[in-house]
Amino acid sequence: MSHEIELKLTLPQKSLPALRRHPLIAEAPRDGRACTLENTYFDTIDLELRERRMAVRTRKAGSRWLQTVKCAAESVAGLSARPEWEQPYANACFDFSAIDRDDVRKRLEELQPRLVPVFTTHFRRETVILTPREGVKVLAMIDNGHIEAAERSQPLCELELELVEGDPAELYALAQQLAETLPLTPENVSKAERGYRLFSNHALRPAKARPSRLAAEQSPVDAFRIIGFDCLALWQANESGARESDDPEFIHQLRVALRRLRSALRLFSPALPADFVSRWSDGLKEAADGLGAARDLDVMLAEVLSPVAESGLADEATQRLIAMAVDRRDREKTAAREQLLAASHGRQMLALAADLYGLESDALVKSANLTTFARLQLTQLRKRARKRYAAAADLHPDKLHELRVSLKRLRYAIEFLLPLLPEKATVRYANELAEIQDTLGYINDEAVARGRLKAWAGKDPELRSGAAFVAGWHAPRIARLRRNILPTLEPVLWGKSPWRR
Known part of the structure; x- marks a missing residue:
């Protein structure tokens, strides 16, 4: 052999x-x-x-x-x-x-x-x-x-x-x-x-993050390396599909992989070399931002415009706006595919793989208890989410979006560290976060779409009427969700956390 x-x-x-x-x-x-x-x-x-x-x-x-x-x-x-x-x-x-x-x-x-x-x-x-x-x-x-x-x-x-x-x-x-x-x-x-x-004859399907492979005996750097390679594998799998398929889920899951990598960098940054964290925080953000426009327009069509069209109430002006969104989405998809085909994209993957493979830790980090490290980091992330909660008291869309980002980072961290935590209670907590995060996501998607449609309409009275109609169609649901979101989240952020002893 x-x-x-x-x-x-x-x-x-x-x-x-x-x-x-x-x-x-x-x-x-x-x-x-x-x-x-x-x-x-x-x-x-x-x-x-x-x-x-x-x-x-x-x-x-x-x-x-x-x-x-x-x-x-x-x-x-x-x-x-x-x-x-x-x-x-x-x-x-x-x-x-x-x-x-x-x-x-x-x-x-x-x-x-x-x-x-x-x-x-x-x-x-x-x-x-x-x-x-x-x-x-x-x-x-x-x-x-x-x-x-x-x-x-x-x-x-x-x-x-x-x-x-x-x-x-x-x-x-x-x-x-x-x-x-x-x-x-x-x-x-x-x-x-x-x-x-x-x-x-099976078409390539979008890949999703697999369960964490961490174990309590690993050092924080070893744990990060495992998470990093898993995220890189998710990036690779969806990159292949995004180059060959028009299915928007490939780009979505590719960006999820990049976001998870950036979240892991923040989570483990106390144990990682500062230059490594700085280099890859910037590099991964740049990679994700380059694919953001195509994904944002896909979401706008699916979550904001399509429901209006499917209701049968969309007028000619709204149909014009939908056609504009489809045209811009298709152009952004072409640009995203060109980015994925560029030599720089493969270089970035190889450079990250090489850096992950060669990542080392000092004696102090090697001796750190991973479970203790996990509990401390999760507690800090929940404290940051509480601060974002307080800042969002006026329900301003930008503040609600920042709150959503903080909850997403907390949820990703829980998913990474789950093998070190009480499983049932932690999974239940993560599911509660995910549900609230989805609600905040819809609120943010509608706000972003409202601003984008207003900009597209410009001074065209018909298009301005169409943009107002779309905003009005979503308004009752948005008002209800905004009114209930913070009271729903409060017991999650201030109740007992499943990782505390």
Whole structure:
């Protein structure tokens, strides 16, 4: 058995000539001649191997045939390490006897009679050997081709950096050098997973934050690193969808990933290097702001304008405003997609991954008790929310929005730290916060839309009438919610907190 450690990067096919011309690639020695690889992936009819996160593959390279078995690997910012067994494939017959993990071997031998071809990958591979310094050796493999399944096809264009000798951090260093001039994006989805999606004809779906993986024995810096990589994975997953799909949920969840990262930075800032916090607070804000306009217009259409249109009461002026919103939304989506395709976007992901991987803590931080740290930070966040509550007593939209932001940061912190806290009471508390946060979100969305529609209408009397109609349609509900929001929130902020002993 070997352990494959590699960093997978995607790039547009049109950028391949530039990649080949890059000094790191062009001046490196070749590892043999370029070759065409034909790979067939096998599974049972009901995809039991996929369910168990295992892969069985045959590969034809020239006249040679190989059999490869791979097991599940956690991919973080494109970097993965997985157990792999490779051997000659002879007589069109699988042989799993050499697999030295009993559970894997027995399962495959049980399933062997039912294994059938599921999908294939065909690509041309060019390999060069990178030795940036003594003790470091990396294979850079350029794969260009396609995946085929069930009479469907999908292009494939990747750069894989496979560690032969050295520290995995070297892979990020090389990737960042290449990404200075190339549109490289770290990719967590394997060729096998892409093949299964194509076989099943499942469209890419927006990803949501997964449950926290923290444990009490971790240091605050280790805990932040885990949260940071989870947020980066969420960012990556939705970035891929936002580039390929018009579903607004991809951009929404991408911005959620960035907001969660920024919240985690604030939450753990007492334990993190000050320059790290400063650098990434600014960088992540800039990334989120660049995608904000498209998301804001999607929300305006869905939450403010569409309900009016669906009521059947929208007049011609309101329909004109809706058409203006759709046009501006579509233009902002195009701009957001261009931002995601820009080389700078991939560079930022790689830089964050490298910084997270190399993040260190001093002896004092390492000795800190994570559960105690969590309780102290949550208490501080609730105190800040109380201050925002007091400032919002006049129900001004801007103050209510600031209150909403403080509640969101408190909720994100609870979600990050949940494994360290009493589960039932804490989940109930977080759900109460989420419900109030949603109400404040609607109040803010209506206020922002009201200002935007007024600006669009300008001096046009018909459009001004339409903007006033939309505001009037929402006014009764807004008045009721504004009147009740602070009394509803008061017992949540001043009642017993579930993380206090």
